[in-house]
Amino acid sequence: MPTLIDRRGPSRRAVLGGIGAAGALMVSGAAVLNPREAWGLEVSALKPETMRTLIVMARDIYPHDRVPDRFYAIAVKPYEAAAAKDPATKTLIEEGVVTLDTLAKAKHGTAYADLGWEDQRVAVVKQIEGGAFFEKVRSGLVVGLYNQEEVWPIFGYEGSSADKGGYIDRGFNDLAWL
Amino acid sequence: MSAPFDLNDDSVVVIVGSGAGGGTLGTELALKGIKVVILEAGQRHNMEDFINNEWDSFAQLAWTDMRTTSGSWRVHKNFPNLPAWIVKAVGGSSVHWAGASLRLQEHEFKTHSTYGGLEGANLLDWPITLKDLEPWYAKAEDRMGVTRTNGIPGLPGNNNFKVFEAGAKKIGYKEVSTGRMAINSEPRADRGSCQQIGFCFQGCKSGAKWSTLIAEIPRGEATGNLEVRPQSMVQKIEHDASGKATGVVYVDKDGKTQRQKARIVAVAGNSIESPRLLLNSASNMFPDGLANSSGQVGRNYMRHMTGSVYAVFDKPVHMYRGTTMAGIVRDEAGFDTKRGFVGGYEMETLSLGLPFMAAFLDPGGWGRSFTSAMDGYVNMAGLWIVGEDMPQETNRVTLNTGVKDQYGLPVADVHFDDHANDVAMRSHAYKQGTAMYEAVGAVRAMPTPPYPSTHNLGTNRMSEKPRDGVVNKHGQTHDIPNLFVSDGSQFTTGGAENPTLTIVALALRQADFIAGEMSKKTI
Ligand SMILES: Cc1cc2nc3c(=O)[nH]c(=O)nc-3n(C[C@H](O)[C@H](O)[C@H](O)COP(=O)(O)OP(=O)(O)OC[C@H]3O[C@@H](n4cnc5c(N)ncnc54)[C@H](O)[C@@H]3O)c2cc1C
Ligand code: SF4
Numbered sequence: 001m002p003t004l005i006d007r008r009g010p011s012r013r014a015v016l017g018g019i020g021a022a023g024a025l026m027v028s029g030a031a032v033l034n035p036r037e038a039w040g041l042e043v044s045a046l047k048p049e050t051m052r053t054l055i056v057m058a059r060d061i062y063p064h065d066r067v068p069d070r071f072y073a074i075a076v077k078p079y080e081a082a083a084a085k086d087p088a089t090k091t092l093i094e095e096g097v098v099t100l101d102t103l104a105k106a107k108h109g110t111a112y113a114d115l116g117w118e119d120q121r122v123a124v125v126k127q128i129e130g131g132a133f134f135e136k137v138r139s140g141l142v143v144g145l146y147n148q149e150e151v152w153p154i155f156g157y158e159g160s161s162a163d164k165g166g167y168i169d170r171g172f173n174d175l176a177w178l
Numbered sequence: 179m180s181a182p183f184d185l186n187d188d189s190v191v192v193i194v195g196s197g198a199g200g201g202t203l204g205t206e207l208a209l210k211g212i213k214v215v216i217l218e219a220g221q222r223h224n225m226e227d228f229i230n231n232e233w234d235s236f237a238q239l240a241w242t243d244m245r246t247t248s249g250s251w252r253v254h255k256n257f258p259n260l261p262a263w264i265v266k267a268v269g270g271s272s273v274h275w276a277g278a279s280l281r282l283q284e285h286e287f288k289t290h291s292t293y294g295g296l297e298g299a300n301l302l303d304w305p306i307t308l309k310d311l312e313p314w315y316a317k318a319e320d321r322m323g324v325t326r327t328n329g330i331p332g333l334p335g336n337n338n339f340k341v342f343e344a345g346a347k348k349i350g351y352k353e354v355s356t357g358r359m360a361i362n363s364e365p366r367a368d369r370g371s372c373q374q375i376g377f378c379f380q381g382c383k384s385g386a387k388w389s390t391l392i393a394e395i396p397r398g399e400a401t402g403n404l405e406v407r408p409q410s411m412v413q414k415i416e417h418d419a420s421g422k423a424t425g426v427v428y429v430d431k432d433g434k435t436q437r438q439k440a441r442i443v444a445v446a447g448n449s450i451e452s453p454r455l456l457l458n459s460a461s462n463m464f465p466d467g468l469a470n471s472s473g474q475v476g477r478n479y480m481r482h483m484t485g486s487v488y489a490v491f492d493k494p495v496h497m498y499r500g501t502t503m504a505g506i507v508r509d510e511a512g513f514d515t516k517r518g519f520v521g522g523y524e525m526e527t528l529s530l531g532l533p534f535m536a537a538f539l540d541p542g543g544w545g546r547s548f549t550s551a552m553d554g555y556v557n558m559a560g561l562w563i564v565g566e567d568m569p570q571e572t573n574r575v576t577l578n579t580g581v582k583d584q585y586g587l588p589v590a591d592v593h594f595d596d597h598a599n600d601v602a603m604r605s606h607a608y609k610q611g612t613a614m615y616e617a618v619g620a621v622r623a624m625p626t627p628p629y630p631s632t633h634n635l636g637t638n639r640m641s642e643k644p645r646d647g648v649v650n651k652h653g654q655t656h657d658i659p660n661l662f663v664s665d666g667s668q669f670t671t672g673g674a675e676n677p678t679l680t681i682v683a684l685a686l687r688q689a690d691f692i693a694g695e696m697s698k699k700t701i
Binding site for chain 1: 228230231232233334335336337339340341344372373374375376377383384493494495496498499500531532533535536537542544545546548549552553555556618
């Protein structure tokens with residue numbers, strides 16, 4: 001996981017906002033940590049809580065139970081750099097997350113990322129569907145998530161093939177169940 | 179080997195664009211001993227440089243200069259600045275293409291007579307018949323090495339084809355095969371046979387697939403009569419006081435504006451850029467753009483009625499392995515109004531890699547419905563529908579004067595609305611494609627909306643009478659005798675078949691015509 005800070009277990013006790021969706025995702029200092037997957041992601045332009053929310057939101061938009069959090073983290077990590085470079089992007093994201101939390105609290109009294117059920121969170125996301133913040137995150141994920149080569153094997157996609165001689169001797173017509 | 183011609187050499191034929199149309203025309207003229215300069219907006223890549231990664235390849239090859247869209251088509255909503263998925267590089271979209279090479283059917287040259295008046299459709303008979311084009315179809319098939327012609331065996335079926343074929347036969351289709359493909363099933367014309375790499379759209383790295391980049395242009399260059407200038411974006415075609423074309427103005431690779439003189443200019447920038455160039459070349463003498471006395475330049479934009487059906491099975495398919503489009507059902511291609519529409523359609527195997535599947539399966543879609551489909555990727559089979567869409571005057575490429583490209587020229591706006599006939603045909607095709615897959619056990623079928631257009635046609639159409647279209651039966655503009663159109667924008671109507679074989683056949687035919695007229699000194 002080249003783009004994340006690899007921490008084999010958090011060194012400090014992390015502060016966890018609740019036991020909700022964020023699951024193994026916790027905030028400690030300026031970092032989002034996932035002890036189970038042994039990684040951490042430090043942020044400075046965005047609030048760490050914001051990054052944690054983005055990771056949760058990414059999974060709610062494109063939920064793949066077999067895809068670990070770190071790939072969602074890699075997919076939304078570019079917003080940290082974008083926010084550092086462009087104040088408008090930073091505002092869009094920080095305010096978008098505030099909106100999500102406000103909507104979640106109004107209904108459930110809990111921040112969005114800490115809602116326990118995907119259905120509850122998705123209902124909140126639905127309320128901002130089509131808006132600029134939602135579209136930015138969703139459209140960014142299409143490439144940011146699915147174009148990670150390390151994700152492909154989870155879906156059974158084998159990627160580049162010319163370097164392996166194509167599939168002429170590697171099963172282009174091996175289907176036998178018909 | 180390439181022959182550098184002088185900018186002031188006004189004896190050359192200048193061709194704008196090096197794709198299926200322009201690359202073929204330029205090579206054929208060079209083989210006949212005629213001096214040709216091809217100006218190509220994109221870069222020149224080697225086959226070895228092609229990338230087996232969908233987005234990286236897209237960044238390398240695709241036309242991403244600014245364009246805008248309007249109309250009710252879904253592409254406008256999901257891909258507002260990408261009306262078409264085509265190439266900007268030497269070889270044009272023949273670098274991207276999948277190789278399906280079909281002749282148009284006889285009645286498809288005569289749609290006005292055959293289909294009759296259809297409200298909202300600007301149907302017109304071609305000024306040529308299938309019979310007229312047959313010799314050039316034969317020549318094109320030989321040249322491109324089309325399988326199942328000239329004694330060339332068909333390609334072997336891949337996994338995606340196996341599912342497709344079994345489903346098709348199960349519901350009673352008869353004309354099912356791995357199709358006619360301009361991909362070598364055995365070594366031919368100094369190119370090897372298909373290695374089943376599965377990245378046909380990304381520029382074939384083995385050279386088995388025909389493209390003007392690897393199969394035509396080098397032959398033309400070897401004659402010493404053809405020069406291809408990459409990174410040369412043509413801005414304007416110029417003319418003299420008599421209204422004859424005199425050359426073109428282009429921006430070269432260093433950003434410098436150049437003027438290449440010409441005896442003849444042929445436009446082959448594909449159906450969005452070709453009309454744009456004619457419109458951007460407006461002058462005092464031709465205030466509505468060149469060759470536009472009919473007002474038809476840019477109109478009748480067609481993109482084929484398309485769509486896909488992907489289906490998830492309970493066992494693996496690995497559809498992405500092997501040739502992307504070697505599989506076809508032709509039973510629905512004929513003319514049979516009992517189905518509730520005129521024209522017909524083909525169904526062809528198709529696969530996308532995971533990254534493009536995410537982008538195109540249901541653009542804008544999200545949530546479990548979308549992701550559970552993606553989770554079935556390895557068990558997925560897929561087909562593409564390509565059928566005849568109706569030409570409509572209001573489906574149109576215009577200049578968007580409010581938006582400029584990197585050279586400061588107005589960009590093309592592509593407006594498109596489906597005709598009711600397109601919609602009826604698409605729903606029929608979705609139903610049939612779904613039935614095919616369900617017949618062999620699909621657990622879930624997904625009718626997938628059209629992608630940004632890969633087949634762009636009709637915006638400088640051929641017509642018998644000058645008032646009905648832009649070019650005559652040789653692709654020569656009605657208004658300016660030494661100005662030609664040499665790409666798919668000449669199509670009077672689109673037919674159900676993938677267009678490139680017809681584009682190549684027309685280019686070969688046009689080369690004979692141009693050579694003949696040049697020796698007769700009429701142009
Ligand atoms: C993914 C994909 C798959 C396809 N599969 C098939 C298939 O299986 N069968 C089939 O028949 N067809 C297929 N096609 C369509 C086929 O590629 C096109 O029909 C064909 O290439 C069009 O030829 P053309 O000469 O009109 O334009 P192109 O081949 O697109 O060439 C146009 C060239 O002109 C250049 N150009 C444009 N404007 C200018 C300018 N102002 N100055 C200089 N240069 C300029 C462009 O950069 C481009 O290189 C496919 C297309 C795609 C994208
Ligand atoms: S499958 Fe065949 S044609 Fe397609 S990229 Fe591979 S070798 Fe080329």
